[in-house]
Amino acid sequence: MTAVNYPAVQCDGPGDGGKDGCYAETHHPLARTVSDVRRLRRELGWHERPCGRDICPDCWKAGHR
Numbered sequence: 001m002t003a004v005n006y007p008a009v010q011c012d013g014p015g016d017g018g019k020d021g022c023y024a025e026t027h028h029p030l031a032r033t034v035s036d037v038r039r040l041r042r043e044l045g046w047h048e049r050p051c052g053r054d055i056c057p058d059c060w061k062a063g064h065r
Helices: 034-044 057-061
Strands: 008-010 025-027
Touching (some): 008 034, 025 034
């Protein structure tokens, strides 16, 4: 068995309005840092708010900003 560590970004939005929030997560195979992931995934609709929150495309379209 092999374990691999990789940088990932998780959505900080509320998801469908449930108490647990959104479980969306993204990563990129060429990213070495979380900043790389944010930069590379911006093209796919991921947003980073000024306060440091990451919002997935679904939450962003639903108005959870």
